[in-house]
Amino acid sequence: MRPRVVCGIAAAVALFATACGSGGGGSASITARAVPAGGYPVTVADCAGKETTVAKAPTRIVTSNAASLEMLLQLGAGDRVIGTGFPPGKGTLPPALVEQGAKVPVLGDKAVPKEKLLGSGADLYVDTFGAMPMMGGGATGPTEAEFAAAGIQHVYLLSTACAGTPKAAKAPRTDLAGIEDDIRRLGAVTGTAARAEELVTGMEKRIGEVRTALAGVPEDKRPSYFVFDFDAGTKQPVAVCGRQVANAVITQAGARNVFADCDADFKPGSWEDVVAKDPDWIQLAVRNRGSEEATRKAYDDAETFLRSFPATQGLKAVQEGHFVRLGSEVTTIAGVRNADAVRQIAATVHPDLVKNGQ
Structure with a gap:
């Protein structure tokens, strides 16, 4: 993580969910091996391809933060979560999940302390971060040997943990396949594969409707789009780059991220850069x-x-009042609600083609 962007969207990504990592399409090739719904064993891999085999359904799960927590709540496995780091901020979870999410013990306001994680009694740790020392992975987290000694199996959200690894795709992320793979992977690991497929099917339906509606809009006619991270401060803007999940959300919504060409997730920018891009639309991305x-x-x-x-x-965009009021959580953080963000952006920037964006 770059020191400058440890606030605003990047902080929301950490505080709500994903740190600053959002790997490109490289995660799609490292999925759970096909098993019958609820069948075991299930074998999954990390960003380097190292495999972990889960022999039975976990019963005591710890999540590194609210991204993996929300996925487990959506999958119906929330009653097995015994703790989390980086808990969801007030107002950030969907209303239907708030009550159950509030019952999950907070093991760390930021990263879960190593000793507390190893002594938690968990049998599974779902890690959003990967080897990112500032955000709770790598040097500050337990080693794989320590996880094994504590009886904790360690699995990752690959769509968010792999950005800085050799497995990360270098091309901009343009679809939500990596997030959908993570939902399926967690479904297989937790024995909720059928529910995972329901969630992915729902996402694909919503995104597919938008894609169909915009099929006649050529690439060069799609509006340019800038995500303004107001919470990062106004002195220096943050560029949301091609590897960030927001780039996929923007692309699927029929717009063109003005910073899609920077090979990163987030990058410090300048107002001169933004002025040079002169975007057609600006997202006012604030945290809830x-x-x-x-x-x-x-x-x-x-x-x-x-x-x-x-x-x-x-x-x-300023002169024409072309603002999209959409929170940073559903735009820059991997999850089921990325599909809703696609529809809302599309309905705002293509109001004649896409309806009911809310």
């Missing part, structure tokens, strides 16, 4: 403040800044 009123004020403040700041007030 915990209440509708407070979150609306954050959107208002972000828009006010862009309208008043000399470097941005002349931008095409």
